[in-house]
Amino acid sequence: MLESSVTTVPLSVLDLAPVEEGATNVEALARTTQLAQRVEELGYRRFWVAEHHNMPGIASSSPAVLLAHLAAATSTIRLGSGGVMLPNHAPLVVAEQFGTLVALHPDRIDLGIGRAPGTDQVTALALRRSVDGLSVDDFPQELGRLLSYFATGTGTPRVVAVPGRGDQPAVWLLGSSDFSAQLAGRLGLPFSFAHHFSAGNTDYALALYRQSFEPSPWLDEPYAMVAVSAICAPTDEEAEYLAGPVGLAFLQLRQGKPGRMPKPQAAAEFPYTPAEREFVLQRRAGQALGSPATVTAQLNALLERTQANELMLTTMVYDIDARVRSFQLIADEVAAKLG
Numbered sequence: 001m002l003e004s005s006v007t008t009v010p011l012s013v014l015d016l017a018p019v020e021e022g023a024t025n026v027e028a029l030a031r032t033t034q035l036a037q038r039v040e041e042l043g044y045r046r047f048w049v050a051e052h053h054n055m056p057g058i059a060s061s062s063p064a065v066l067l068a069h070l071a072a073a074t075s076t077i078r079l080g081s082g083g084v085m086l087p088n089h090a091p092l093v094v095a096e097q098f099g100t101l102v103a104l105h106p107d108r109i110d111l112g113i114g115r116a117p118g119t120d121q122v123t124a125l126a127l128r129r130s131v132d133g134l135s136v137d138d139f140p141q142e143l144g145r146l147l148s149y150f151a152t153g154t155g156t157p158r159v160v161a162v163p164g165r166g167d168q169p170a171v172w173l174l175g176s177s178d179f180s181a182q183l184a185g186r187l188g189l190p191f192s193f194a195h196h197f198s199a200g201n202t203d204y205a206l207a208l209y210r211q212s213f214e215p216s217p218w219l220d221e222p223y224a225m226v227a228v229s230a231i232c233a234p235t236d237e238e239a240e241y242l243a244g245p246v247g248l249a250f251l252q253l254r255q256g257k258p259g260r261m262p263k264p265q266a267a268a269e270f271p272y273t274p275a276e277r278e279f280v281l282q283r284r285a286g287q288a289l290g291s292p293a294t295v296t297a298q299l300n301a302l303l304e305r306t307q308a309n310e311l312m313l314t315t316m317v318y319d320i321d322a323r324v325r326s327f328q329l330i331a332d333e334v335a336a337k338l339g
Contacts, residue, residue, distance in 0.1 A: 013312065036079075064097035067080070083174040087142070113146070115175070177198070231288070232327075295329075303338060
């Protein structure tokens with residue numbers, strides 16, 4: 001079990017409620033609930049769910065709804081969005097949803113905000129029903145509007161978020177590029193970088209965040225979290241085998257053929273072309289994959305490079321028992337050796 005006295009680097013969890021081949025959405029969401037309960041027992045700091053749409057293999061399309069369920073099924077772990085994709089939503093709706101979560105579960109809710117739609121443009125338009133607010137240039141204004149709905153002491157606005165005003169979650173800015181890093185720094189917000197799918201931009205974005213940082217009502221100094229893919233198993237060979245499905249699923253997504261997470265054996269037997277194999281291997285670069293000793297070395301190398309204040313682990317494997325075991329091994333055999 002994680003103990004604050006033996007690890008200087010907080011560890012958290014990002015989950016996408018993966019839907020495995022042969023499983024239903026009901027089963028996928030039940031497994032995410034099971035995982036949240038187990039990592040709470042293991043002492044992980046927070047459990048976030050990500051917003052994705054029009055993807056048959058991901059069931060976390062409605063973070064606020066899922067978080068309400070997870071909050072009722074747990075008692076101490078912080079819960080949040082990793083993230084809510086703001087271009088998909090009117091800021092008032094997000095403020096009311098997360099204000100409601102805060103009112104129901106005080107001091108446990110994080111609101112991670114992203115500027116990408118988390119889907120294709122056709123689906124993004126179906127969600128928003130208008131191109132207004134969808135461009136990158138609109139994001140700072142939309143974010144400012146969202147934050148204003150939580151604020152108190154600003155007079156009597158014509159539109160008040162209820163719940164929302166005075167019920168503010170811990171707000172984070174998420175990103176995989178320098179745009180969000182710089183904006184998070186200027187606003188004095190904590191920043192979470194998506195190293196798990198944009199490893200090549202990590203060092204530059206974090207440096208820019210720290211250089212741009214200005215103290216704010218939320219933070220006196222920068223606080224950076226790095227999200228990293230982590231699959232831990234008793235041996236390196238087993239971890240490699242377990243990583244097969246997510247590599248194949250990501251390849252199929254990039255090829256415009258999204259589907260449910262394939263079984264490990266199907267991924268192992270897939271007839272990759274050399275270019276496809278190289279794509280999968282490149283995506284694994286910089287991630288944590290292997291036995292406890294291997295994962296310890298990989299995460300420590302990442303921490304040394306990035307000086308991250310916190311790590312958020314995302315473990316996309318086919319079997320829920322293997323997913324839980326990965327977090328168990330990291331809690332028992334890796335956490336105390338980090339930092």
